[in-house]
Each structure stands twice: as C-alpha cells, then as structure tokens.
Amino acid sequence: MKKTERSYMDSVHFYGKTWGIIVACVLISFPIVLSVIFGAMPDLKMLLKGILATAPMYWAVGIVEIFTYVPMLGAGGTYLSFVTGNISNLKLPCAVDAMERAGVKASSEEGEVISTIAIAVSSIVTTLIILIGVICIVPLTPILESPVLVPAFDMILPALFGGLAVVFISKNLKLSIAPIILMLALFIFVPALNASTVGIMVPVGVIITVAVARILYKKGVL
Numbered sequence: 602m603k604k605t606e607r608s609y610m611d612s613v614h615f616y617g618k619t620w621g622i623i624v625a626c627v628l629i630s631f632p633i634v635l636s637v638i639f640g641a642m643p644d645l646k647m648l649l650k651g652i653l654a655t656a657p658m659y660w661a662v663g664i665v666e667i668f669t670y671v672p673m674l675g676a677g678g679t680y681l682s683f684v685t686g687n688i689s690n691l692k693l694p695c696a697v698d699a700m701e702r703a704g705v706k707a708s709s710e711e712g713e714v715i716s717t718i719a720i721a722v723s724s725i726v727t728t729l730i731i732l733i734g735v736i737c738i739v740p741l742t743p744i745l746e747s748p749v750l751v752p753a754f755d756m757i758l759p760a761l762f763g764g765l766a767v768v769f770i771s772k773n774l775k776l777s778i779a780p781i782i783l784m785l786a787l788f789i790f791v792p793a794l795n796a797s798t799v800g801i802m803v804p805v806g807v808i809i810t811v812a813v814a815r816i817l818y819k820k821g822v823l
C-alpha cells in the first residue's frame with residue numbers, strides 16, 4: 602500500500618513539474634516567435650526596465666500562492682490549477698465544493714484524488730463552453746448584451762463565492778469575522794482594489810485568517 606502511495610505521489614510531482622515547465626516555455630516562446638515572424642522585436646532596454654518594475658510583485662505572489670493553494674487543493678490539484686489557470690475564480694471553488702460534498706480534506710488520499718478530478722473536469726467543461734461560445738458568439742451577441750441579462754452576468758462571480766462563503770462561515774463564525782471585516786474595509790476604502798486584484802487578495806486573506814486563528818486558539822476562543 603505504501604509503495605502505491607509513493608508511486609502515485611511521485612507521478613503527480615513528475616508530471617506536474619514536467620507540464621509546468623512545458624507551459625512556461627510555451628508562454629515565454631509565444632511572444633518571441635511572434636516578434637520574430639513580424640519583425641517587431643521590443644526594445645530590450647525598455648523591456649528589462651518593465652520586467653524589473655513588475656516581476657518582483659509576481660514573484661512574491663507566486664511564492665505566497667504555493668503555500669496558500671497546496672493545503673487547499675493538494676499537490677495534484679495545485680499543479681493542474683497552475684497549468685490551466687483561473688484558480689481563484691473557478692478551480693478553487695470547484696475543488697473545495699467537491700471535497701466538501703465528499704467529506705474529505707485535501708491532505709488525505711481521497712481529497713487529493715477528488716480535488717484533481719474536480720479541477721480536471723472544470724477545465725474540460727470550461728474549454729467546451731468556450732468552444733461553444735466562440736461558435737455561437739455572433740448569433741448570441743444581441744441576446745447576451747440585452748439590458749435584461751447584463752446585470753445577471755455581472756453577479757455570477759459574487760453569487761458563486763457567496764454560496765461557498767455561507768457554507769464555510771456557518772462552520773466557524775468566530776474565525777470568519779476578522780477576514781470579512783478586513784476585506785470589506787480594503788475594497789471599500791481602497792478604490793484601486795478591483796476584480797484584477799482578486800488573485801493577490803486571496804493569499805493575503807488566507808495569511809490573515811491563519812494568523813487570527815492562531816491568536817484566537819491561544820486565547821481559548823476557538
């Protein structure tokens with residue numbers, strides 16, 4: 602049994618690292634290939650200046666996300682999420698809901714498998730929906746842009762996270778108060794925070810929640 606467990610996890614790390622490197626190479630090579638084909642190479646001095654100004658932030662976020670998502674998604678789910686993207690908006694809710702329904706945790710063998718399957722299925726479904734959307738975008742555009750449906754589309758993401766929030770907040774109301782108040786205050790009083798910063802704020806919220814949980818635990822509140 603132990604041999605099977607090691608073999609499975611070894612394969613998870615092997616294929617996870619392999620596909621992560623392949624995707625990184627593809628993403629980096631795409632703009633380079635386009636620049637060569639169209640003869641539009643960027644100014645290397647300006648490119649380096651832009652990278653130095655923005656890269657440190659993404660390095661920090663990337664490191665924080667590893668420590669944030671691995672305990673929540675498991676190793677296989679994290680590898681797959683990093684390759685397919687859209688973690689906080691899609692992969693994380695799908696995996697968490699699947700494990701919640703199965704009554705397992707990401708740290709267990711069952712949770713590891715269920716999380717990976719949920720993320721894989723969500724990736725396949727997303728790809729199929731995008732394919733259908735591309736095919737039907739022209740005839741459906743007048744319907745999708747109608748004033749009646751626009752407010753509904755604007756509320757899809759809040760409705761998704763709202764449903765998940767009710768489940769987790771009800772489990773431990775004391776622990777949820779601090780991160781809820783903090784995030785509400787940040788998004789209300791700091792206008793620069795918007796939908797594009799969700800990926801950054803998720804790890805921040807997790808770190809704050811863990812810190813508050815430790816303090817409350819030491820004081821005997823939890």
